[in-house]
Amino acid sequence: MEQKNELTNSGQRFPVEQVSNTGKPTKKQVKAAVKELNPDVNSLGSRG
Numbered sequence: 001m002e003q004k005n006e007l008t009n010s011g012q013r014f015p016v017e018q019v020s021n022t023g024k025p026t027k028k029q030v031k032a033a034v035k036e037l038n039p040d041v042n043s044l045g046s047r048g
Contacts (some may be wrong), residue, residue: 025033
């Protein structure tokens, strides 16, 4: 709990919205997060 308070009090903001606290993210959620962080079409996702 202390770590969470430190993050919120420091004013840090993270670009990707947290979807859930439990379980692993789905591939769709991961792709959406990567696309949000790196919208470049020539990124690793588009390489053969």
